[in-house]
Amino acid sequence: MIKVILTIWMFFLGASIGSFLNVVIYRLPKGESIITPPSHCPKCNHRLVLWDLIPVFSYVFLRGRCRYCGERISIRYLLVETFLGLCFSILFLNFDFTFFTLKSLIFISFLLPIFFIDLEHMLIPDILSIPGALSGIILSLFEGRLIESLKGGIVVGIILLLIYFLALIFYKQEGMGQGDIKLGFLLGSFLGIKMGILALFLGFILGGLVSIVLVILKTKRLKEYIPFGPFLIISGIFSYFWGEELIRFYFTLF
Numbered sequence: 001m002i003k004v005i006l007t008i009w010m011f012f013l014g015a016s017i018g019s020f021l022n023v024v025i026y027r028l029p030k031g032e033s034i035i036t037p038p039s040h041c042p043k044c045n046h047r048l049v050l051w052d053l054i055p056v057f058s059y060v061f062l063r064g065r066c067r068y069c070g071e072r073i074s075i076r077y078l079l080v081e082t083f084l085g086l087c088f089s090i091l092f093l094n095f096d097f098t099f100f101t102l103k104s105l106i107f108i109s110f111l112l113p114i115f116f117i118d119l120e121h122m123l124i125p126d127i128l129s130i131p132g133a134l135s136g137i138i139l140s141l142f143e144g145r146l147i148e149s150l151k152g153g154i155v156v157g158i159i160l161l162l163i164y165f166l167a168l169i170f171y172k173q174e175g176m177g178q179g180d181i182k183l184g185f186l187l188g189s190f191l192g193i194k195m196g197i198l199a200l201f202l203g204f205i206l207g208g209l210v211s212i213v214l215v216i217l218k219t220k221r222l223k224e225y226i227p228f229g230p231f232l233i234i235s236g237i238f239s240y241f242w243g244e245e246l247i248r249f250y251f252t253l254f
């Protein structure tokens with residue numbers, strides 16, 4: 001019974017943090033403070049009260065519209081809150097209140113806003129990637145993996161840095177943003193070298209496949225820029241949880 005209550009509680013804790021991350025996703029790229037002013041509707045400026053701000057429920061209850069002016073609210077709010085709520089409760093169900101649960105939740109909570117900000121604005125704020133990388137390094141101290149964490153961050157960062165310079169030399173344009181390099185450092189600091197390189201590899205495969213599909217569907221042209229961060233983040237989270245299994249599975253094929 002206690003486990004059920006705690007699982008529900010973890011869902012709301014995650015959803016509430018997701019609610020805060022939504023503010024970060026909305027305000028950070030505009031250079032606005034994430035603390036003041038209090039939450040308000042961007043269209044009618046009406047200040048939101050407690051009832052408008054209950055994670056997941058307010059959105060569903062108000063059917064994704066502002067209570068005061070009827071303006072549509074981005075589905076992203078619901079997605080981020082639900083996703084993080086599920087991450088919190090599923091991790092708790094599988095791993096209880098362990099160091100691994102805490103580390104995983106910190107990892108995901110840094111990556112989630114970077115995912116949406118890069119997707120929409122093609123930008124990865126240093127204020128997220130640098131504290132994220134530092135968290136990875138500090139958390140590794142508690143596991144006695146400091147060197148592994150530093151190596152992971154540096155190796156993944158340097159590979160992306162090399163690709164960045166090669167693209168500048170051969171294509172005379174930035175193949176990826178400088179933010180991707182710092183994001184690579186963040187991922188490596190949590191994943192270590194082996195999983196970090198796997199994440200990079202999977203990120204390029206995924207990014208390539210999606211780019212091909214977008215070009216075929218004519219949503220994007222060949223020269224258009226597609227942010228690389230979201231692919232790195234998906235493959236990073238995948239490698240973090242299932243990378244070892246994927247590698248083991250791969251070797252059973254031969």
Ligand SMILES: [Zn+2]
Pocket residue numbers: 041042043044045046066067068069070071
């Ligand atoms: Zn409104």
